[in-house]
Amino acid sequence: MDSLEANKAIAAVLTAGIAFMVAGLIGETLVREQRPAQSAIKVATAAAPEAAAPAAPAAPAAVPIATLLASADPAAGKATAQKLCAVCHTFDEGGKAGIGPNLYGVVGGPHAHMAGFNYSDGMKAKAGPWTFDELNEWLTKPSAYVPGTRMAFAGISSDKDRANVIDYLHTLAASPEPLPAPPK
Ligand code: HEC
Structure with a gap:
Protein backbone atom coordinates (compact mmCIF):
# COMPACT_ATOMS: atom_id res chain seq x y z
CA MET A 1 0.00 0.00 0.00
CA GLN A 34 -39.36 8.72 27.98
CA ARG A 35 -40.49 6.64 30.88
CA PRO A 36 -44.14 6.62 31.88
CA ALA A 37 -44.78 8.23 35.27
CA GLN A 38 -46.39 5.05 36.47
CA SER A 39 -46.36 1.45 35.46
CA ALA A 40 -49.01 0.47 32.95
CA ILE A 41 -49.59 -2.74 34.86
CA LYS A 42 -51.17 -2.39 38.27
CA VAL A 43 -49.79 -4.85 40.77
CA ALA A 44 -52.19 -6.01 43.47
CA THR A 45 -51.20 -4.36 46.77
CA ALA A 46 -51.12 -7.67 48.61
CA ALA A 47 -48.30 -8.82 46.35
CA ALA A 48 -46.50 -5.47 46.09
CA PRO A 49 -43.17 -5.40 47.85
CA GLU A 50 -42.48 -2.78 50.55
CA ALA A 51 -40.54 -0.70 48.02
CA ALA A 52 -43.56 0.37 45.98
CA ALA A 53 -42.88 3.32 43.68
CA PRO A 54 -42.97 6.44 45.86
CA ALA A 55 -44.77 8.41 43.14
CA ALA A 56 -47.63 5.90 43.02
CA PRO A 57 -51.02 7.54 43.65
CA ALA A 58 -52.53 6.95 47.07
CA ALA A 59 -54.67 3.83 47.28
CA PRO A 60 -58.40 4.51 47.23
CA ALA A 61 -59.72 5.11 50.73
CA ALA A 62 -60.54 1.83 52.43
CA VAL A 63 -64.13 1.18 53.40
CA PRO A 64 -64.44 1.51 57.21
CA ILE A 65 -64.82 -1.83 58.97
CA ALA A 66 -67.94 -0.54 60.75
CA THR A 67 -69.61 -0.14 57.36
CA LEU A 68 -68.47 -3.58 56.22
CA LEU A 69 -69.62 -5.24 59.44
CA ALA A 70 -73.13 -3.81 59.05
CA SER A 71 -73.75 -6.30 56.25
CA ALA A 72 -71.35 -9.06 57.32
CA ASP A 73 -72.37 -12.69 57.79
CA PRO A 74 -70.68 -14.55 60.67
CA ALA A 75 -71.76 -17.98 59.34
CA ALA A 76 -70.05 -17.27 56.03
CA GLY A 77 -67.08 -15.97 58.04
CA LYS A 78 -66.89 -19.23 59.95
CA ALA A 79 -66.77 -21.18 56.69
CA THR A 80 -64.02 -18.89 55.36
CA ALA A 81 -62.07 -19.18 58.62
CA GLN A 82 -62.30 -22.97 58.44
CA LYS A 83 -60.88 -22.80 54.95
CA LEU A 84 -58.17 -20.16 55.43
CA CYS A 85 -57.23 -20.11 59.10
CA ALA A 86 -57.97 -23.50 60.66
CA VAL A 87 -54.71 -25.00 59.39
CA CYS A 88 -52.99 -22.86 62.03
CA HIS A 89 -55.67 -21.74 64.50
CA THR A 90 -58.31 -23.29 66.76
CA PHE A 91 -61.42 -21.26 67.64
CA ASP A 92 -63.05 -23.10 70.56
CA GLU A 93 -62.79 -21.95 74.17
CA GLY A 94 -59.63 -23.41 75.70
CA GLY A 95 -58.53 -24.81 72.32
CA LYS A 96 -54.89 -25.70 71.84
CA ALA A 97 -52.43 -23.56 69.94
CA GLY A 98 -51.41 -24.88 66.54
CA ILE A 99 -48.92 -23.05 64.39
CA GLY A 100 -50.88 -19.99 65.54
CA PRO A 101 -52.56 -19.20 68.88
CA ASN A 102 -56.12 -20.19 69.80
CA LEU A 103 -58.44 -17.34 68.74
CA TYR A 104 -61.26 -17.61 71.28
CA GLY A 105 -61.83 -14.19 72.84
CA VAL A 106 -59.28 -12.41 70.63
CA VAL A 107 -61.63 -9.54 69.71
CA GLY A 108 -61.30 -6.96 72.47
CA GLY A 109 -58.50 -9.00 74.05
CA PRO A 110 -54.91 -7.76 74.17
CA HIS A 111 -52.50 -8.33 71.29
CA ALA A 112 -50.67 -11.62 71.87
CA HIS A 113 -53.70 -12.67 73.94
CA MET A 114 -52.90 -16.37 74.40
CA ALA A 115 -50.76 -17.06 77.46
CA GLY A 116 -47.69 -19.14 76.71
CA PHE A 117 -47.80 -18.75 72.94
CA ASN A 118 -44.48 -17.89 71.29
CA TYR A 119 -45.46 -14.62 69.57
CA SER A 120 -43.13 -12.53 67.42
CA ASP A 121 -41.48 -9.55 69.09
CA GLY A 122 -43.46 -7.27 66.79
CA MET A 123 -46.76 -8.73 67.99
CA LYS A 124 -45.71 -8.61 71.65
CA ALA A 125 -44.78 -4.94 71.20
CA LYS A 126 -48.30 -3.98 70.04
CA ALA A 127 -50.11 -2.14 72.80
CA GLY A 128 -53.82 -2.05 73.54
CA PRO A 129 -56.68 -4.38 72.74
CA TRP A 130 -57.58 -5.90 69.36
CA THR A 131 -60.19 -3.46 68.04
CA PHE A 132 -62.30 -4.14 64.94
CA ASP A 133 -60.21 -1.56 63.07
CA GLU A 134 -56.96 -3.23 64.02
CA LEU A 135 -58.20 -6.69 63.14
CA ASN A 136 -59.29 -5.30 59.79
CA GLU A 137 -55.84 -3.85 59.17
CA TRP A 138 -54.10 -7.01 60.41
CA LEU A 139 -56.16 -9.36 58.26
CA THR A 140 -55.79 -7.14 55.19
CA LYS A 141 -52.04 -7.62 55.26
CA PRO A 142 -50.47 -9.19 58.38
CA SER A 143 -46.90 -8.43 57.31
CA ALA A 144 -47.70 -4.70 57.05
CA TYR A 145 -49.47 -4.50 60.44
CA VAL A 146 -46.75 -6.44 62.28
CA PRO A 147 -43.48 -6.39 60.34
CA GLY A 148 -41.65 -9.63 61.06
CA THR A 149 -44.86 -11.39 62.12
CA ARG A 150 -44.75 -15.15 62.49
CA MET A 151 -48.16 -15.47 60.81
CA ALA A 152 -47.28 -16.68 57.32
CA PHE A 153 -50.52 -15.56 55.70
CA ALA A 154 -50.82 -13.02 52.88
CA GLY A 155 -54.12 -11.53 54.03
CA ILE A 156 -57.74 -11.48 52.84
CA SER A 157 -58.07 -8.97 50.02
CA SER A 158 -61.86 -9.21 49.69
CA ASP A 159 -63.57 -6.66 51.98
CA LYS A 160 -66.62 -8.89 52.23
CA ASP A 161 -64.73 -12.08 53.20
CA ARG A 162 -62.56 -10.19 55.67
CA ALA A 163 -65.54 -8.55 57.36
CA ASN A 164 -67.33 -11.91 57.55
CA VAL A 165 -64.31 -13.49 59.26
CA ILE A 166 -64.01 -10.59 61.74
CA ASP A 167 -67.74 -10.83 62.45
CA TYR A 168 -67.26 -14.55 63.16
CA LEU A 169 -64.21 -13.94 65.40
CA HIS A 170 -66.27 -11.49 67.45
CA THR A 171 -68.82 -14.22 68.26
CA LEU A 172 -66.07 -16.29 69.95
CA ALA A 173 -66.62 -14.93 73.43
CA ALA A 174 -68.94 -15.47 76.38
CA SER A 175 -70.20 -11.91 75.90
CA PRO A 176 -69.15 -10.66 72.46
CA GLU A 177 -67.96 -7.08 72.04
CA PRO A 178 -70.72 -4.95 70.50
CA LEU A 179 -70.24 -4.34 66.78
CA PRO A 180 -69.19 -0.77 65.99
CA ALA A 181 -71.98 1.53 64.83
CA PRO A 182 -71.70 2.18 61.10
CA PRO A 183 -70.72 5.77 60.28
CA LYS A 184 -73.66 7.95 59.23
C1 HEC B 1 -49.74 -20.35 58.40
C2 HEC B 1 -50.36 -20.30 59.69
C3 HEC B 1 -51.42 -19.24 59.90
C4 HEC B 1 -52.54 -18.98 59.12
C5 HEC B 1 -52.97 -19.63 57.82
C6 HEC B 1 -53.27 -17.94 59.82
N1 HEC B 1 -52.60 -17.57 60.97
FE1 HEC B 1 -53.18 -16.17 62.32
N2 HEC B 1 -51.46 -16.39 63.34
C7 HEC B 1 -50.46 -17.30 63.03
C8 HEC B 1 -49.31 -17.05 63.88
C9 HEC B 1 -48.00 -17.83 63.88
C10 HEC B 1 -49.66 -15.97 64.71
C11 HEC B 1 -48.77 -15.24 65.72
C12 HEC B 1 -48.21 -14.04 64.95
C13 HEC B 1 -47.07 -13.32 65.60
O1 HEC B 1 -46.68 -13.65 66.74
O2 HEC B 1 -46.54 -12.39 64.95
C14 HEC B 1 -51.01 -15.58 64.35
C15 HEC B 1 -51.74 -14.56 64.98
C16 HEC B 1 -53.04 -14.25 64.70
C17 HEC B 1 -53.85 -13.29 65.43
C18 HEC B 1 -53.40 -12.50 66.65
C19 HEC B 1 -53.66 -13.36 67.86
C20 HEC B 1 -53.28 -12.73 69.19
O3 HEC B 1 -53.33 -13.44 70.18
O4 HEC B 1 -52.91 -11.54 69.23
C21 HEC B 1 -55.08 -13.28 64.85
C22 HEC B 1 -56.28 -12.44 65.27
C23 HEC B 1 -55.04 -14.20 63.74
N3 HEC B 1 -53.80 -14.78 63.69
C24 HEC B 1 -56.12 -14.45 62.91
C25 HEC B 1 -56.03 -15.25 61.76
C26 HEC B 1 -57.12 -15.43 60.82
C27 HEC B 1 -58.51 -14.83 61.00
C28 HEC B 1 -56.65 -16.23 59.83
C29 HEC B 1 -57.37 -16.67 58.57
C30 HEC B 1 -57.97 -15.64 57.77
C31 HEC B 1 -55.28 -16.58 60.15
N4 HEC B 1 -54.95 -15.97 61.34
C32 HEC B 1 -54.48 -17.41 59.39
C33 HEC B 1 -50.53 -18.28 62.06
C34 HEC B 1 -51.46 -18.34 61.05
Whole structure:
Protein backbone atom coordinates (compact mmCIF):
# COMPACT_ATOMS: atom_id res chain seq x y z
CA MET A 1 0.00 0.00 0.00
CA ASP A 2 1.59 3.34 -0.99
CA SER A 3 1.16 6.37 1.20
CA LEU A 4 -1.68 7.82 -0.87
CA GLU A 5 -3.64 4.60 -0.49
CA ALA A 6 -2.89 4.63 3.25
CA ASN A 7 -4.12 8.23 3.57
CA LYS A 8 -7.30 7.33 1.73
CA ALA A 9 -7.87 4.44 4.08
CA ILE A 10 -7.33 6.57 7.16
CA ALA A 11 -9.63 9.28 5.79
CA ALA A 12 -12.30 6.72 5.13
CA VAL A 13 -12.10 5.41 8.68
CA LEU A 14 -12.23 8.94 10.13
CA THR A 15 -15.16 9.94 7.96
CA ALA A 16 -17.05 6.86 8.97
CA GLY A 17 -16.33 7.56 12.65
CA ILE A 18 -17.47 11.18 12.44
CA ALA A 19 -20.58 10.23 10.51
CA PHE A 20 -21.35 7.64 13.17
CA MET A 21 -20.96 10.17 16.01
CA VAL A 22 -23.08 12.79 14.25
CA ALA A 23 -25.78 10.24 13.58
CA GLY A 24 -25.70 9.30 17.23
CA LEU A 25 -26.05 12.93 18.37
CA ILE A 26 -28.91 13.58 15.98
CA GLY A 27 -30.60 10.38 17.04
CA GLU A 28 -30.33 11.32 20.70
CA THR A 29 -31.79 14.77 20.09
CA LEU A 30 -34.67 13.43 18.09
CA VAL A 31 -35.56 10.49 20.29
CA ARG A 32 -35.63 11.28 23.99
CA GLU A 33 -36.08 8.28 26.16
CA GLN A 34 -39.36 8.72 27.98
CA ARG A 35 -40.49 6.64 30.88
CA PRO A 36 -44.14 6.62 31.88
CA ALA A 37 -44.78 8.23 35.27
CA GLN A 38 -46.39 5.05 36.47
CA SER A 39 -46.36 1.45 35.46
CA ALA A 40 -49.01 0.47 32.95
CA ILE A 41 -49.59 -2.74 34.86
CA LYS A 42 -51.17 -2.39 38.27
CA VAL A 43 -49.79 -4.85 40.77
CA ALA A 44 -52.19 -6.01 43.47
CA THR A 45 -51.20 -4.36 46.77
CA ALA A 46 -51.12 -7.67 48.61
CA ALA A 47 -48.30 -8.82 46.35
CA ALA A 48 -46.50 -5.47 46.09
CA PRO A 49 -43.17 -5.40 47.85
CA GLU A 50 -42.48 -2.78 50.55
CA ALA A 51 -40.54 -0.70 48.02
CA ALA A 52 -43.56 0.37 45.98
CA ALA A 53 -42.88 3.32 43.68
CA PRO A 54 -42.97 6.44 45.86
CA ALA A 55 -44.77 8.41 43.14
CA ALA A 56 -47.63 5.90 43.02
CA PRO A 57 -51.02 7.54 43.65
CA ALA A 58 -52.53 6.95 47.07
CA ALA A 59 -54.67 3.83 47.28
CA PRO A 60 -58.40 4.51 47.23
CA ALA A 61 -59.72 5.11 50.73
CA ALA A 62 -60.54 1.83 52.43
CA VAL A 63 -64.13 1.18 53.40
CA PRO A 64 -64.44 1.51 57.21
CA ILE A 65 -64.82 -1.83 58.97
CA ALA A 66 -67.94 -0.54 60.75
CA THR A 67 -69.61 -0.14 57.36
CA LEU A 68 -68.47 -3.58 56.22
CA LEU A 69 -69.62 -5.24 59.44
CA ALA A 70 -73.13 -3.81 59.05
CA SER A 71 -73.75 -6.30 56.25
CA ALA A 72 -71.35 -9.06 57.32
CA ASP A 73 -72.37 -12.69 57.79
CA PRO A 74 -70.68 -14.55 60.67
CA ALA A 75 -71.76 -17.98 59.34
CA ALA A 76 -70.05 -17.27 56.03
CA GLY A 77 -67.08 -15.97 58.04
CA LYS A 78 -66.89 -19.23 59.95
CA ALA A 79 -66.77 -21.18 56.69
CA THR A 80 -64.02 -18.89 55.36
CA ALA A 81 -62.07 -19.18 58.62
CA GLN A 82 -62.30 -22.97 58.44
CA LYS A 83 -60.88 -22.80 54.95
CA LEU A 84 -58.17 -20.16 55.43
CA CYS A 85 -57.23 -20.11 59.10
CA ALA A 86 -57.97 -23.50 60.66
CA VAL A 87 -54.71 -25.00 59.39
CA CYS A 88 -52.99 -22.86 62.03
CA HIS A 89 -55.67 -21.74 64.50
CA THR A 90 -58.31 -23.29 66.76
CA PHE A 91 -61.42 -21.26 67.64
CA ASP A 92 -63.05 -23.10 70.56
CA GLU A 93 -62.79 -21.95 74.17
CA GLY A 94 -59.63 -23.41 75.70
CA GLY A 95 -58.53 -24.81 72.32
CA LYS A 96 -54.89 -25.70 71.84
CA ALA A 97 -52.43 -23.56 69.94
CA GLY A 98 -51.41 -24.88 66.54
CA ILE A 99 -48.92 -23.05 64.39
CA GLY A 100 -50.88 -19.99 65.54
CA PRO A 101 -52.56 -19.20 68.88
CA ASN A 102 -56.12 -20.19 69.80
CA LEU A 103 -58.44 -17.34 68.74
CA TYR A 104 -61.26 -17.61 71.28
CA GLY A 105 -61.83 -14.19 72.84
CA VAL A 106 -59.28 -12.41 70.63
CA VAL A 107 -61.63 -9.54 69.71
CA GLY A 108 -61.30 -6.96 72.47
CA GLY A 109 -58.50 -9.00 74.05
CA PRO A 110 -54.91 -7.76 74.17
CA HIS A 111 -52.50 -8.33 71.29
CA ALA A 112 -50.67 -11.62 71.87
CA HIS A 113 -53.70 -12.67 73.94
CA MET A 114 -52.90 -16.37 74.40
CA ALA A 115 -50.76 -17.06 77.46
CA GLY A 116 -47.69 -19.14 76.71
CA PHE A 117 -47.80 -18.75 72.94
CA ASN A 118 -44.48 -17.89 71.29
CA TYR A 119 -45.46 -14.62 69.57
CA SER A 120 -43.13 -12.53 67.42
CA ASP A 121 -41.48 -9.55 69.09
CA GLY A 122 -43.46 -7.27 66.79
CA MET A 123 -46.76 -8.73 67.99
CA LYS A 124 -45.71 -8.61 71.65
CA ALA A 125 -44.78 -4.94 71.20
CA LYS A 126 -48.30 -3.98 70.04
CA ALA A 127 -50.11 -2.14 72.80
CA GLY A 128 -53.82 -2.05 73.54
CA PRO A 129 -56.68 -4.38 72.74
CA TRP A 130 -57.58 -5.90 69.36
CA THR A 131 -60.19 -3.46 68.04
CA PHE A 132 -62.30 -4.14 64.94
CA ASP A 133 -60.21 -1.56 63.07
CA GLU A 134 -56.96 -3.23 64.02
CA LEU A 135 -58.20 -6.69 63.14
CA ASN A 136 -59.29 -5.30 59.79
CA GLU A 137 -55.84 -3.85 59.17
CA TRP A 138 -54.10 -7.01 60.41
CA LEU A 139 -56.16 -9.36 58.26
CA THR A 140 -55.79 -7.14 55.19
CA LYS A 141 -52.04 -7.62 55.26
CA PRO A 142 -50.47 -9.19 58.38
CA SER A 143 -46.90 -8.43 57.31
CA ALA A 144 -47.70 -4.70 57.05
CA TYR A 145 -49.47 -4.50 60.44
CA VAL A 146 -46.75 -6.44 62.28
CA PRO A 147 -43.48 -6.39 60.34
CA GLY A 148 -41.65 -9.63 61.06
CA THR A 149 -44.86 -11.39 62.12
CA ARG A 150 -44.75 -15.15 62.49
CA MET A 151 -48.16 -15.47 60.81
CA ALA A 152 -47.28 -16.68 57.32
CA PHE A 153 -50.52 -15.56 55.70
CA ALA A 154 -50.82 -13.02 52.88
CA GLY A 155 -54.12 -11.53 54.03
CA ILE A 156 -57.74 -11.48 52.84
CA SER A 157 -58.07 -8.97 50.02
CA SER A 158 -61.86 -9.21 49.69
CA ASP A 159 -63.57 -6.66 51.98
CA LYS A 160 -66.62 -8.89 52.23
CA ASP A 161 -64.73 -12.08 53.20
CA ARG A 162 -62.56 -10.19 55.67
CA ALA A 163 -65.54 -8.55 57.36
CA ASN A 164 -67.33 -11.91 57.55
CA VAL A 165 -64.31 -13.49 59.26
CA ILE A 166 -64.01 -10.59 61.74
CA ASP A 167 -67.74 -10.83 62.45
CA TYR A 168 -67.26 -14.55 63.16
CA LEU A 169 -64.21 -13.94 65.40
CA HIS A 170 -66.27 -11.49 67.45
CA THR A 171 -68.82 -14.22 68.26
CA LEU A 172 -66.07 -16.29 69.95
CA ALA A 173 -66.62 -14.93 73.43
CA ALA A 174 -68.94 -15.47 76.38
CA SER A 175 -70.20 -11.91 75.90
CA PRO A 176 -69.15 -10.66 72.46
CA GLU A 177 -67.96 -7.08 72.04
CA PRO A 178 -70.72 -4.95 70.50
CA LEU A 179 -70.24 -4.34 66.78
CA PRO A 180 -69.19 -0.77 65.99
CA ALA A 181 -71.98 1.53 64.83
CA PRO A 182 -71.70 2.18 61.10
CA PRO A 183 -70.72 5.77 60.28
CA LYS A 184 -73.66 7.95 59.23
C1 HEC B 1 -49.74 -20.35 58.40
C2 HEC B 1 -50.36 -20.30 59.69
C3 HEC B 1 -51.42 -19.24 59.90
C4 HEC B 1 -52.54 -18.98 59.12
C5 HEC B 1 -52.97 -19.63 57.82
C6 HEC B 1 -53.27 -17.94 59.82
N1 HEC B 1 -52.60 -17.57 60.97
FE1 HEC B 1 -53.18 -16.17 62.32
N2 HEC B 1 -51.46 -16.39 63.34
C7 HEC B 1 -50.46 -17.30 63.03
C8 HEC B 1 -49.31 -17.05 63.88
C9 HEC B 1 -48.00 -17.83 63.88
C10 HEC B 1 -49.66 -15.97 64.71
C11 HEC B 1 -48.77 -15.24 65.72
C12 HEC B 1 -48.21 -14.04 64.95
C13 HEC B 1 -47.07 -13.32 65.60
O1 HEC B 1 -46.68 -13.65 66.74
O2 HEC B 1 -46.54 -12.39 64.95
C14 HEC B 1 -51.01 -15.58 64.35
C15 HEC B 1 -51.74 -14.56 64.98
C16 HEC B 1 -53.04 -14.25 64.70
C17 HEC B 1 -53.85 -13.29 65.43
C18 HEC B 1 -53.40 -12.50 66.65
C19 HEC B 1 -53.66 -13.36 67.86
C20 HEC B 1 -53.28 -12.73 69.19
O3 HEC B 1 -53.33 -13.44 70.18
O4 HEC B 1 -52.91 -11.54 69.23
C21 HEC B 1 -55.08 -13.28 64.85
C22 HEC B 1 -56.28 -12.44 65.27
C23 HEC B 1 -55.04 -14.20 63.74
N3 HEC B 1 -53.80 -14.78 63.69
C24 HEC B 1 -56.12 -14.45 62.91
C25 HEC B 1 -56.03 -15.25 61.76
C26 HEC B 1 -57.12 -15.43 60.82
C27 HEC B 1 -58.51 -14.83 61.00
C28 HEC B 1 -56.65 -16.23 59.83
C29 HEC B 1 -57.37 -16.67 58.57
C30 HEC B 1 -57.97 -15.64 57.77
C31 HEC B 1 -55.28 -16.58 60.15
N4 HEC B 1 -54.95 -15.97 61.34
C32 HEC B 1 -54.48 -17.41 59.39
C33 HEC B 1 -50.53 -18.28 62.06
C34 HEC B 1 -51.46 -18.34 61.05
